[in-house]
Amino acid sequence: MSGFPEELRVPVVTxxxxxxxxxQRTLRSTEVAFTGRVWDVVREEVELPGAGGEVSTVTRDVQRHPGAVTVLALDGEENVLLLKQYRHPVRRELWELPAGLLDVEGEAPLTAARRELAEEADLVAAEWAVVVDWFNSPGGSSEANRIYLARGLSAVPAAERHDREDEERDMVPVRLPLDEAVRAVLEGRLHNPGTVVGVLAVHAARAAGWSTLRPAEEPWPEGVLRR
Structure with missing residues (x-):
């Protein structure tokens, strides 16, 4: 196999x-083009510098998103908890990890993750760690997502369980071995982005002896963009 074309002069870095x-680019204007139930769309004119020092102005429509958290709950036999949920925009039932928006004012991301695991899966976890942070669709959305690993699982008492509504009401839970979840992602059978990112990231973390996990309370400045 040949190497990278030398004439392109692309450096190798560590x-x-x-x-x-x-x-921070200079904003010439910003206006709310659409106000939705969960997020807004903002139309912004922003200055972009060119290679020769010239400046151009472009207009971008941006989904202003509050951010979200995702939880990969892993039991003692290394099974991943998945929930089947209907997603109307893609007209499909997707297998997903417990997840939710950072839409409670002042709520810390870890607190939101604990709440979502309890509300969607009737579970609490004794051990929490950060697996990976990512932007869901940075070309058009400000949505940031943090994926937590939750272990040491136990059930929420029956009397304290959340009364699920709307699409969450009919969610179906299953446990899938982590290795089989990886195979399902790579074979194109799982499509939810949080599931894809979370499963592959946890698989990589396990291969590294869990040394890549970060403290659950680690600051996350990219996480929340308030409306």
């Missing part, structure tokens, strides 16, 4: 040299 960085 992993420590690559990290996403926050950059």
């Amino acid at each position: 992993g420590e040299q690559v990290a996403d960085a926050r950059v």
